[in-house]
Amino acid sequence: MRNLKMIVRYDGTDFAGWQTQPGQRTVQETLELAIQGITCEDRIRANCSGRTDAGVHALAQVCNFYTATKLDCATLLKAVNAKLPEDVRALACDEAGQAFDANRDAVRKMYRYVINDTRTPDPFLRRYAWQPLRRLDEDAMRRAAQSLVGRHDFRCFETHWPNRLSSVRTISSLEVYRHEECVRIEMEADGFLYNMCRSIAGTLYQVGRAYWPESKVKEILEAMDRREAGQTAPPQGLFLVRVTY
Amino acid sequence: MRNLKMIVRYDGTDFAGWQTQPGQRTVQETLELAIQGITCEDRIRANCSGRTDAGVHALAQVCNFYTATKLDCATLLKAVNAKLPEDVRALACDEAGQAFDANRDAVRKMYRYVINDTRTPDPFLRRYAWQPLRRLDEDAMRRAAQSLVGRHDFRCFETHWPNRLSSVRTISSLEVYRHEECVRIEMEADGFLYNMCRSIAGTLYQVGRAYWPESKVKEILEAMDRREAGQTAPPQGLFLVRVTY
Numbered sequence: 460m461r462n463l464k465m466i467v468r469y470d471g472t473d474f475a476g477w478q479t480q481p482g483q484r485t486v487q488e489t490l491e492l493a494i495q496g497i498t499c500e501d502r503i504r505a506n507c508s509g510r511t512d513a514g515v516h517a518l519a520q521v522c523n524f525y526t527a528t529k530l531d532c533a534t535l536l537k538a539v540n541a542k543l544p545e546d547v548r549a550l551a552c553d554e555a556g557q558a559f560d561a562n563r564d565a566v567r568k569m570y571r572y573v574i575n576d577t578r579t580p581d582p583f584l585r586r587y588a589w590q591p592l593r594r595l596d597e598d599a600m601r602r603a604a605q606s607l608v609g610r611h612d613f614r615c616f617e618t619h620w621p622n623r624l625s626s627v628r629t630i631s632s633l634e635v636y637r638h639e640e641c642v643r644i645e646m647e648a649d650g651f652l653y654n655m656c657r658s659i660a661g662t663l664y665q666v667g668r669a670y671w672p673e674s675k676v677k678e679i680l681e682a683m684d685r686r687e688a689g690q691t692a693p694p695q696g697l698f699l700v701r702v703t704y
Numbered sequence: 705m706r707n708l709k710m711i712v713r714y715d716g717t718d719f720a721g722w723q724t725q726p727g728q729r730t731v732q733e734t735l736e737l738a739i740q741g742i743t744c745e746d747r748i749r750a751n752c753s754g755r756t757d758a759g760v761h762a763l764a765q766v767c768n769f770y771t772a773t774k775l776d777c778a779t780l781l782k783a784v785n786a787k788l789p790e791d792v793r794a795l796a797c798d799e800a801g802q803a804f805d806a807n808r809d810a811v812r813k814m815y816r817y818v819i820n821d822t823r824t825p826d827p828f829l830r831r832y833a834w835q836p837l838r839r840l841d842e843d844a845m846r847r848a849a850q851s852l853v854g855r856h857d858f859r860c861f862e863t864h865w866p867n868r869l870s871s872v873r874t875i876s877s878l879e880v881y882r883h884e885e886c887v888r889i890e891m892e893a894d895g896f897l898y899n900m901c902r903s904i905a906g907t908l909y910q911v912g913r914a915y916w917p918e919s920k921v922k923e924i925l926e927a928m929d930r931r932e933a934g935q936t937a938p939p940q941g942l943f944l945v946r947v948t949y
Contacts, residue, residue, distance in 0.1 A: 550824055582790060583832070
């Protein structure tokens with residue numbers, strides 16, 4: 460069997476997340492059915508770098524799957540795209556080593572959280588940004604974010620997840636900047652806990668609207684209690700941007 | 705009666721265009737119902753700078769309407785936005801002189817046509833760009849476009865429209881440039897014939913993909929025959945950007 464690596468982009472709006480669930484439209488099942496339709500195999504299993512939640516987008520999700528097809532990668536890519544619905548596209552397909560595992564081998568992931576902070580929400584961003592109808596101070600958010608960079612126990616930013624062995628992660632970079640009428644929060648780490656990106660975004664939002672002082676973020680991190688942190692920001696603002704192997 | 709000027713932004717994807725039509729979801733009817741819901745008047749009539757077709761977007765459509773409401777403009781704006789669905793937003797509302805007519809008084813309009821020319825279409829652009837799955841040469845398109853600038857009879861770019869008195873218009877500016885993974889065509893003129901923007905886009909596309917030489921555009925203009933020009937490009941790539949009074 461060949462082990463293929465595929466890079467996938469999707470608009471998460473109309474998907475119930477990555478992972479296959481009975482009776483739901485998911486990216487995983489949509490992709491697997493498209494590949495099966497081309498390779499004529501019964502059961503393709505696409506293993507991704509990290510499952511995205513319902514409504515979360517990906518610019519470049521990475522997955523791998525085993526297949527016996529003889530088709531070359533370029534032909535397979537084109538054929539799979541012809542089968543896929545227009546809110547998901549395969550951007551690249553390459554041979555991977557037999558041992559490659561898109562989930563286990565990911566060294567770092569980068570997510571972007573987008574907040575459209577105009578008082579009137581932009582209709583073109585309603586599917587691709589959080590729109591809280593408030594102006595934010597991105598400089599205060601950027602300064603507050605710096606206390607999260609590095610190796611920390613991030614359990615305060617984790618939605619309960621019973622099987623987690625450790626909540627220690629290393630954020631290598633956390634940038635906050637303005638892009639047109641949005642504030643973008645870009646976080647790169649060796650891994651993210653469940654809802655960690657969205658609860659960091661929800662926390663920095665409270666600093667950006669001056670509800671919390673900048674120093675509060677460090678206090679939350681040290682308290683190690685989820686109830687201290689801000690809300691989980693809504694899914695439509697979150698994009699998986701890049702996975703590094 | 706007060707005469708109010710309102711600037712409106714809409715994602716045209718799920719609208720059957722601006723103009724009210726029985727049994728269809730239109731921007732005009734949606735906006736008029738929202739205003740009526742606030743002013744408690746029976747019949748608000750929103751008169752726009754130029755009706756956009758089904759699927760066409762507007763960053764800043766301008767309209768005016770007469771109302772007897774006593775509400776100040778800022779309050780009315782906020783209240784109307786609270787009534788509107790999230791794919792249309794009022795960006796501004798101001799008092800206009802009694803004689804102001806958003807359609808008749810428009811001096812120039814600027815439209816943008818967006819072509820996502822990657823071989824794999826971007827799922828995030830499917831609602832907001834034409835995706836012909838071909839790479840285009842934007843430099844050739846820019847050079848070819850220059851023969852359209854100025855005062856010309858544009859009947860070759862007009863879909864049949866029986867009541868039109870004259871098909872002479874003046875294009876004051878026609879720019880073609882690359883913006884990320886898209887080619888943008890920006891056209892400003894004193895007025896546009898029916899489907900003129902989209903047939904200019906469809907014509908320049910044929911130059912961009914090297915199906916026609918650059919000189920063909922001038923020949924089409926001189927032939928004054930619609931059958932000579934390129935196809936009418938699809939509506940989802942077209943944005944009304946700006947109206948000048």
